Amino acid sequence: MRQAKLNLVPHRWRTSPPNILQSLLAVQAHLGYVPTDVAPEMARALQVTEADVAGVLSFYPDLHLRQAGRHRVRVCVGESCVANHGSRVLTALAEELRIxxxxxxxxxxxxxxxxxxxxxxxxxxxxxxxxxxxxRVTPSDIPTLLSPYK
Amino acid sequence: MTTRLYISNDTSARAARADRLAEAWEGDARVELVRTSSRGAFFLEPLVEREGPEGRLAWPLARREDLTRILAGEGGVAIGKIPFLAQQHRITFADFGQAAPLSLADFRAHGGWSGLHRALSLDPQEIIDELNISRLRGRGGAAFPVWRKWQVAKDQPSGVKYVVANADEGDAGTYCDRMIMEGEPFRLIEGMLICGRAIGADLGYVYCRHEYPTAFHTIREAVALAQAAGMLDQDGRHFQLDIVQGAGSYVCGEETALLESLEGRRGEVRAKPPYPAIAGLNCRPTIVSNVLTFATVPSILAKGGEWYAAHGTETSRGTVVLQLGGRVKQPGLVEIPFGATLEEVLHRFGGGMAPGARFKAIQVGGPLGSLFSESHLGIRLCYEAFADAGAILGHGGIVVYDEETDMVELARHYMAFVADESCGKCTPCRIGSVRGREILERIQTGQGRAGDLVLLRDLGETMKATSLCALGGRAPYPVLTAIEQFPNEFRKK
Structure with a gap:
């Protein structure tokens, strides 16, 4: 099983020195997240330290350590969305989903x-x-927006 | 008889439900659909176009039931008569909204590759001289003269060199790089090929942010198409171009952090010098430039540096690409010569405030840019005026806030963002941003202490003077300008 995960890393990233970020992204592309037991295995396979792998894994927000739900709902908190009161959308979503x-x-x-x-x-x-x-999402759009995602 | 209708396939057009129209009309025998790049007039999306007697006719904010009217030619507006578009002076974005992004035939028909052809008739030094004459400065934010960077890389001993497009467009409120990659990806490739020829590089990367999946897939497909058409082989040399995805880190838009990330490590900023043009990717000479910068190069080569330099102001030549967002009535992409005032842009293009909203502040240059209140709108949009005001044009993002905006919360939002995104390499940014956030949280909850604002100013000055890169160095600007221009909101808490 572990070996299978590492087989997901394409040859092009197993260079010397290897590309740790792209190797982790390759694993995530297949599994949806990076299971914690991947780090030591990957370190051995790529001939880097475990700390090197863990360091990269903890640095990037889009490398996920846990499996998400079937659908990932992301609310933008960039300035234009903030200016357009996107926080109300976030509140409405949290209430609708109760999380x-x-x-x-x-x-x-x-x-x-x-x-x-x-x-x-x-x-x-x-x-x-x-x-x-x-x-152009408003709080009242939320139920319709979520309904197609089962 | 079928009528050809054009609907944009840009992410924001689709987010405005252009896809629903396309899906509804796809099977209709009367319609031939072409999915195009976007004109950038996003307030009009979904925008449907068809050919008219004098150029395209457009149906803004189209709905499914409008199809009969559109096919009958009823009620369309001539594209050239839409003031938002007619008043612009477009160079890089001139053809946007017309062509299918991945059609090499369309690209060529709109003058694509003509900059590259000109470059092939010049020797490397002549290409750099042309850029020197154009006085093009980097459009990512640092505004460094492009020719000078290319000259340094070219003058390094020959060997492995790299061309890297910074497609980590992380500044919130900006989207022109996304539009280029989704809408005219061959233009970016053309600019990178010209750079490769000028500095003697045969290897290139586009580092595309994870938040732009459509841009990533489009540019990757465009590279494959360009390669199949032989466009990456010029003058007996092959240019290898790879597209690599980031993983959600804002600081990776800083050029040295980007290089670290491209090498697969933590995106930690490197101390400069050495500059990337001397020792960049894998310690080799590397040009790292923003997508918009590379996309501007082909027109300069095709039409000449003097032609380009004839636009704009003394130290800001050519056009500025602004991206309007926030509580403005007409958000969208505006390309005009440098030199207009912020007020003109807000009214002529932005159309004023969104219905029911009243102006409070405007931010230029992304999350590290300064805030301007109403009395400061006379500032001219050019590098010199912004430098004089201690502000930055950055990547051209403009976000308008209405009077419901809580400035203390906004200031806290900026500092919290930097605290989240700091790479941790230098102390002023790593610790300073956290302390700054804590002080603002204290003020926000009514626990502010006497001297907190002075402390914030001191902290800000330290971060400005001693941070390793612009993330820490610019982080205090939005916070300090918010305090400066809305002092009462901070004091009364």
């Missing part, structure tokens, strides 16, 4: 997160569900 930031609903349907700008500032406030960007 706080970083949490996953008990049915594992949604994980609620924030994102710092997706470049959708001209049609803000923005909510991103998986890779789908939704613009």
């Amino acid at each position: 706080g930031l970083g949490a996953t609903t008990p049915d594992k349907r949604f994980t609620l997160e924030r994102v710092y700008c997706v470049g959708n500032c001209a049609v803000s406030p923005t909510v991103v569900i998986d890779d789908q960007v939704h613009g």
Whole structure:
């Protein structure tokens, strides 16, 4: 099983020195997150220290250490969304899902997160569900917005 | 008879539900759909266009039921008569909204590759001389003269050199790099090829932020298409171009942190010198430039440095690409010559405030940019005026805040952002941003102490003077300008 995870790292990143970030992203692309037991295995396979791998893993916000729900709901907190009172959208989402930031609903349907700008500032406030960007979102849009995601 | 309709495929057009129109009309035998780049007039999206007797006709904020009217040609506005677009002076974004982003034929038909062809007729030094004449400065934020950087890299002994496009457009309120990668990716490739020829580099990377999945896939596909068409092989040399994704770190937009990240490590800032043009990626000479900078180069080569330098002001030549956002009535992309005032831009292009909103403050240059109140809107948008005011144009982001905005909360938001994103390498930024956030949280909860504002100012001055990079060095600006211009909000808490 462990070996299988490391087989997900393409040859192009197993250089000397190796590209740790891209190796971790490759694992995440397949599994959706980076399981904690990957770090020591990867360190051995790439011939770097465990601290090197753990350091990269903890530095980047988009490397996830836990499995998220089936759908990742990200609310933009960039300045244009802040100016357009996106915080009200975040509050409405937290109320609708009954979870706080970083949490996953008990049915594992949604994980609620924030994102710092997706470049959708001209049609803000923005909510991103998986890779789908939704613009001009108001608190009253939330139920309709979530309903297609099962 | 089928009618060809154009609908943008840009992320923001889709976020404004352009996809719903496309899905609804796709099977209609009367319609041939073309998905294009975006004109950047996002307040009009979803915008549907078709050919008219004198250029394109447009139907702004189109709905599904408008199809019959559109096919009958009823009610369309001529694109050239939309003031937001007509009053711009576009160079880099001139063709946006017209073509299919991944069509090499469309790109060529709009003058694509003509900058590269000119560059191929010049020797490397002549290319750099042309950029010197154009007086182009880097558009990512630092505004360093482009030719000088290229000259340093070119003058290094030959061997492995790199061209790196910084596509980590992290400043909130900016989206022009995303539009380029999604809308005219070949233009970025063209600029990078010209740079490669000028400095003698055969290897290139685009470091694209994780938050831009569509841009990432589009530019990757564009590279594959350009390669298949032989465009990466020029003059007997092959230019290898790879697209690499980041992982959500803001500081990786700083050039040395970007290089660390590209090498697969933590995105920690490097001390300079040596500058990347001498020792960058894998310690080799490297040009790191913003996407917009590379995308500006082809027009300069095609039409000449003098032509480009004829636009703008004394030390800010050419056009500035502004991105309007926040509580403005007409958010979108504005490309005009440097030199207009902030007020003109806000009214002529922004159309004033969004309905029901009253102006409070405007921020220029992303999360590290200064805030301006109403009395400061006369400032001209050019490097010299912003430098005189101790502000930055940055990457051209402009965010407008309305009077409901709580300035103490906004200041806390900025400091908390820097505390989150600091790479941790230097103490003033790592510790200073956390202390700054703590002081602001104290003020916010009514526990502010006498001298807190003085302490914040002292802390800010220390961070400005001693931080290793612009993240720590610029972090105090939005906070201190908020205190300076809205002192009562901070005192009464």
